[in-house]
Amino acid sequence: MTHSISLTVNGTKREIELNDPRVTLLDLLRERLDLTGTKKGCDRGQCGACTILVDGKRINSCLALAISHDGAEVVTIEGIARGDQLHPVQAAFIPHDGFQCGFCTPGQIMSTIGLLCEGQAGDDPERIREGMSGNLCRCGAYAGIVDAVLEAQANQTDSKQRRSA
Amino acid sequence: MKPFDYVKPATLADAVAAAAQPGAAYLAAGTNLIDLMKGGVSRPDRLVDVTHLPGLDRIEHLPDGGVRIGALVSNAGLAHDTDFAKAYPAVAEALLSGASAQLRNAATVGGNLLQRTRCAYFYDTASRCNKRAAGSGCDAREGENRLHAVLGWSEQCIATHPSDFCVPLVALDAVVEIEGRNGRRELPLEELHRLPGETPERETVLEPGDLITAVRLPAAARDFAAHARYLKVRERTSYAFAVVSAAAALQIENGKIKDARVALGGIAAKPWRSRVAEQVLKGATPDAQNFREAAQAALAVAKPSGDNAFKIELARRVIVRALTLATAGTPARISALPGSPFAANSGALHA
Numbered sequence: 001m002t003h004s005i006s007l008t009v010n011g012t013k014r015e016i017e018l019n020d021p022r023v024t025l026l027d028l029l030r031e032r033l034d035l036t037g038t039k040k041g042c043d044r045g046q047c048g049a050c051t052i053l054v055d056g057k058r059i060n061s062c063l064a065l066a067i068s069h070d071g072a073e074v075v076t077i078e079g080i081a082r083g084d085q086l087h088p089v090q091a092a093f094i095p096h097d098g099f100q101c102g103f104c105t106p107g108q109i110m111s112t113i114g115l116l117c118e119g120q121a122g123d124d125p126e127r128i129r130e131g132m133s134g135n136l137c138r139c140g141a142y143a144g145i146v147d148a149v150l151e152a153q154a155n156q157t158d159s160k161q162r163r164s165a
Numbered sequence: 166m167k168p169f170d171y172v173k174p175a176t177l178a179d180a181v182a183a184a185a186q187p188g189a190a191y192l193a194a195g196t197n198l199i200d201l202m203k204g205g206v207s208r209p210d211r212l213v214d215v216t217h218l219p220g221l222d223r224i225e226h227l228p229d230g231g232v233r234i235g236a237l238v239s240n241a242g243l244a245h246d247t248d249f250a251k252a253y254p255a256v257a258e259a260l261l262s263g264a265s266a267q268l269r270n271a272a273t274v275g276g277n278l279l280q281r282t283r284c285a286y287f288y289d290t291a292s293r294c295n296k297r298a299a300g301s302g303c304d305a306r307e308g309e310n311r312l313h314a315v316l317g318w319s320e321q322c323i324a325t326h327p328s329d330f331c332v333p334l335v336a337l338d339a340v341v342e343i344e345g346r347n348g349r350r351e352l353p354l355e356e357l358h359r360l361p362g363e364t365p366e367r368e369t370v371l372e373p374g375d376l377i378t379a380v381r382l383p384a385a386a387r388d389f390a391a392h393a394r395y396l397k398v399r400e401r402t403s404y405a406f407a408v409v410s411a412a413a414a415l416q417i418e419n420g421k422i423k424d425a426r427v428a429l430g431g432i433a434a435k436p437w438r439s440r441v442a443e444q445v446l447k448g449a450t451p452d453a454q455n456f457r458e459a460a461q462a463a464l465a466v467a468k469p470s471g472d473n474a475f476k477i478e479l480a481r482r483v484i485v486r487a488l489t490l491a492t493a494g495t496p497a498r499i500s501a502l503p504g505s506p507f508a509a510n511s512g513a514l515h516a
Contacts, residue, residue: 003171021171021212024199044200048267057241057270063199064271067171068192068214115266120245126501133403134265 005070009033010079018067025069026050026061029076037077037106041136048135051107051114052076058114060134077106080113089113089152098148100139111135112149116156123153166202170211177218177344177376184213185346185374191215193237194271196264197280205290206281206297221275221378224249230384233342236275236377240330241266243274253382254495255333255393255412262397262504263329265404275377278331278341278357279369282324282434283406285309295321299366310471312408315480316464317433322365323470324434326358329504331436333395333412336428337386342379345372354380358435368434389414389426393495396487397430397504398479407431409480410504413487415451422446422455427463427488432480439463442484451492453485460484 003018014033026043029035029052041049043062050061053075080087089112092098099105111132121127128149129142137145174180184191188210192198201207215221221237224246232252234243240260243249250257264272286292286305293302305313305323313323331354339354357369371377397410410430416423425446429437442463449455460481467477486506 021169022166044203045196045268048265051267058267059271060196060267063194063196063268065192065195065199065212068173068195068216111267114270118241118245118266124501130403130502131266134267 003067005067007066007069007071008073009035010075016066021065021067023066024062025052025054025064025066025074028066029061029074035076035078038110039103039106041104041107046136047104047107048111049104049107051110051135053110053114056117058111075110077110080109087113088155089116089148092148092152092155093145096147096151097144098141099137099144100141104135104137104139108132108135108137108145112145112152115149116153121149121153123150123157125150128153167205167208169202169209171214172211173214173217175218177378180213180215180218181344181346181374181376183211184376186211187373189213189373191376193273193276194239196268196272197276201281201288204288206288215376227381227384230387232382234274234380234382236273236379238274239270240264240272240274240277241269244269250499252387252390253333253337253393254390254499255395255414256330256337256382258499258503259329259333259395259397259410259412261499262395262410274330274380277328278354278377278380279371280328281368283327284313284324287324296324296361296365296368299364303365306471308471311473311475312406312431313470313473314433315467315469315473315476316429316437317360317435318470319361319363319365321363322361322434324361324365325431326433326435327406327431328436329395329397329407329410329430331358332410332428332430333393333414334380334382335436335438336412336414336426337389338383339386340381340383341377342381343371343375344378345375349378351381354436355438361434365434388416388424391495392417392491394487394490395504396483396490396506398483398506402502402505409476409483411480411483411487413484413491415446415488415491417451417492420450422449422451425459427459427484429463429480429484432467432476439484441465446488451488453489456485456488457481459488 039049041047045063190209192212221235225233244257244260292304392415399405414426427442442459445459
């Protein structure tokens with residue numbers, strides 16, 4: 001039995017036929033929609049490499065059944081830059097060496113975007129570390145990642161102040 | 166993962182009817198269930214998706230001063246609800262000390278209550294586990310068991326319930342609302358989970374088709390808001406299950422404890438309310454000696470189930486620390502690492 005679902009992926013509406021309800025959002029993105037930027041690390045909700053935004057909130061796409069998310073709005077690492085202009089969070093990871101091998105980086109960046117939207121951590125490194133603890137980096141680039149998040153947070157605060165000025 | 170049929174009922178009644186069939190399981194966010202299914206630990210024939218059922222995603226402040234939390238409210242949504250966190254700070258602190266931000270965004274209130282143990286032998290389908298396969302035996306009993314239960318366990322099962330959220334909830338007299346084949350009913354959260362005894366495969370008192378629709382906290386639970394904490398000791402400072410945790414909530418008047426609530430997590434197959442500790446504290450002065458006496462009472466019937474005797478003394482110290490923190494007062498903002506004894510402003514020195 002096939003199931004039809006509709007997803008908005010990076011701003012584009014997609015009508016999808018699922019021939020099996022077992023497909024996770026992660027596998028749907030990677031295997032069916034050719035969006036391989038979202039990584040499959042542990043596939044068990046422990047590493048955060050598969051982090052995406054669903055309806056504006058960061059979640060582990062490996063534990064989300066696609067069929068249960070009919071109508072959802074999905075944003076992946078492929079959907080955040082504007083052409084050649086990097087998203088401010090992507091840009092912040094570069095000067096701070098917020099990665100080494102890069103495998104966890106899409107998840108780290110999507111998680112950071114989620115963290116900044118949640119607005120709970122502010123510029124407190126300890127709150128950032130807690131808020132990013134669902135994203136493992138086996139190269140151990142954590143110090144650079146926290147610095148990158150701090151810069152992205154500062155840039156977001158600056159641009160908000162400029163807008164309201 | 167074993168193939169399954171997927172149904173998405175439009176009404177509560179249809180959901181209950183669909184889930185009452187043998188082999189059916191409810192699906193909410195799936196943060197625990199999908200993991201278990203990938204590992205072959207849970208093998209449902211049919212998933213009944215309740216995520217789209219109407220009316221289960223609200224936090225309602227009731228006319229009597231209590232609160233009703235819909236079963237589909239997310240863990241993060243509840244913890245960050247300003248009114249809720251102010252009225253029930255230990256519950257918010259417990260929620261934020263659990264899992265990761267991604268999981269808290271997805272995981273639901275109802276799912277948190279019904280999450281399964283993280284006993285490694287339950288997860289490993291090559292091991293014997295009376296919970297996963299009734300009557301097969303318990304490899305944890307003679308295995309790696311330093312994190313297992315010290316209260317309420319049996320020879321058949323020494324697993325613990327992993328929820329942080331349930332610990333302050335049970336301390337604050339939370340009530341669970343259930344929709345079932347015979348209509349709606351409710352019961353105290355304290356009565357939801359069962360101790361293993363001879364039947365560890367039966368983890369709750371729920372019957373086939375039963376769906377948790379809401380959790381209620383009574384108005385009286387607000388009276389502890391000024392002195393309520395959740396303290397969690399774990400093997401890393403974030404994103405780990407509790408080795409031992411405690412919820413402590415006090416009402417202090419004229420230098421005496423008017424009322425007290427104490428519950429433990431990570432030490433039994435259910436969130437462990439300690440009424441004996443509460444009895445010690447009622448009417449007493451909030452000081453180290455009385456806290457220690459309450460902690461002794463709470464663990465009086467504890468016994469190691471393996472290499473975990475340390476958890477008994479650890480639990481006593483966690484109770485004392487949680488009561489000390491609660492006495493100092495609920496902080497205006499939950500610390501950066503919720504429930505962490507390592508937080509800079511935890512208000513108590515390390516032992």
